[in-house]
Each structure stands twice: as C-alpha cells, then as structure tokens.
Amino acid sequence: MKKAIYQLEPLSCPSCIKKIETTLTKTEGIESVKVMFNSSKVKTQFDESKIEAGKIQETIQKLGYPVLSSILS
Numbered sequence: 599m600k601k602a603i604y605q606l607e608p609l610s611c612p613s614c615i616k617k618i619e620t621t622l623t624k625t626e627g628i629e630s631v632k633v634m635f636n637s638s639k640v641k642t643q644f645d646e647s648k649i650e651a652g653k654i655q656e657t658i659q660k661l662g663y664p665v666l667s668s669i670l671s
Contacts, residue, residue: 599629599643599644599645599646600643600644600645600646600651600670600671601641601642601643601644601670601671602641602642602644602651602654602668602669602670602671603639603640603641603642603668603669604639604640604642604654604655604658604665604667604668605638605639605665605666605667605668606638606639606640606658606663606664606665606666607638607663607664607666608638609633609635609638609663612635614633614635614663615633615635617661618631618633618640618658618661618663619631619632619633621657621661622640622642622654622657622658625649625654625657626648626649627644627645627646627647627648627649628642628643628644628645628649628654629643629644629645630642630643640658642654651668651670655668
C-alpha cells in the first residue's frame with residue numbers, strides 16, 4: 599500500500615469533504631480517504647497496482663478542487 603497527501607486550495611464548506619471522500623472511496627484501488635477541512639489536505643491510502651497517485655490527483659481536480667502539491671510515501 600502507498601500513501602499520498604494532497605494539499606488543496608482552501609476548502610470553502612464542509613460539504614466539500616463529503617464530495618471528495620465519497621468520490622474517492624468509490625474509486626477502485628483506494629483503500630482509505632480522509633479530508634481535513636482546516637488544513638485542506640486529502641490523505642489517501644491506495645493499492646498502486648490498481649491506481650496511480652496521479653490519477654487520484656486528477657480525480658480531485660475534476661471535482662473542482664485544485665491540487666497545489668502532493669507527497670507520496
């Protein structure tokens with residue numbers, strides 16, 4: 599399992615959390631998602647044989663949330 603943290607532009611409402619978490623949770627290969635409203639970060643754990651970190655970032659951006667940076671571990 600790989601982990602990635604995505605730094606987003608500041609989130610404007612708590613419903614943003616639900617939108618991001620719901621979409622990513624339904625994405626094949628993603629094991630866990632945690633969106634932190636105060637820091638505007640998305641923490642993910644995923645199976646790299648099923649999805650790439652870049653695809654996760656692309657999915658977040660397609661929802662309308664620009665990703666400023668990412669950290670993989």
